Amino acid sequence: MVRQQTDTRAQIRAVALELFSEKGYEKTSLREIAERLGITKAALYYHFPSKVDLLRELVQPMVDDVAALLDAVERAGGTDPRRFLADYFDVIARNRTVFMVLINDIGALGQLDLVPEIFRWRGRVQSVLVGPDAAPGDAARVTVALGGLQDAALLLAADHVAEVRAAAVDAAHRALTP
Known part of the structure; x- marks a missing residue:
């Protein structure tokens, strides 16, 4: 089953917010977010070109x-x-x-x-x-x-x-x- 782009973006936002809350923004890497979601770092970059772009959207x-x-x-x-x-x-x-x-x-x-x-x-x-x-x-x-x-x-x-x-x-x- 193919994920919807908006579903993936929402999942990325949810996991990022969870990790930023737990570890802090600076100590959370995009790699950790991707791993928690079970997606590649490249897939994460497709949705959010940078960690600051992800934070801005949050x-x-x-x-x-x-x-x-x-x-x-x-x-x-x-x-x-x-x-x-x-x-x-x-x-x-x-x-x-x-x-x-x-x-x-x-x-x-x-x-x-x-x-x-x-x-x-x-x-x-x-x-x-x-x-x-x-x-x-x-x-x-x-x-x-x-x-x-x-x-x-x-x-x-x-x-x-x-x-x-x-x-x-x-x-x-x-x-x-x-």
Whole structure:
């Protein structure tokens, strides 16, 4: 039976994400990914010319998810901060494994040149939550609120998502209040 190209790409992405999560991006080779799948390295290169191309495809849905959330809120002219924090928590939780790969292997962020994009997200989130001309204290509160919310989504939510989400959103919302 011949594999569908999209099935092979999806299998490669799944195995790569699993190995990147286990070993880190830098310590995982394309050879290991190919061996785990039972395909040749040449077959893997057919689908992904480089490891960074594979990583980029793994990260892109997360980038799109964050961008879609921010675009929707900005188009609407703002939102209730608590609603936004809940939606942001959901985005982080939904992309938890990819976030963890990037956090655990900071070099991967550099490979994708994502650091400037992450800082742009933070600026956009700050504008949504406290306005574009935030005072330093407001900016600090946004940083604390988002950092705590992200950490809760990444580190605590695996087994108790609803409970952690409610507590994290509540705490982040309180952090925003002067």
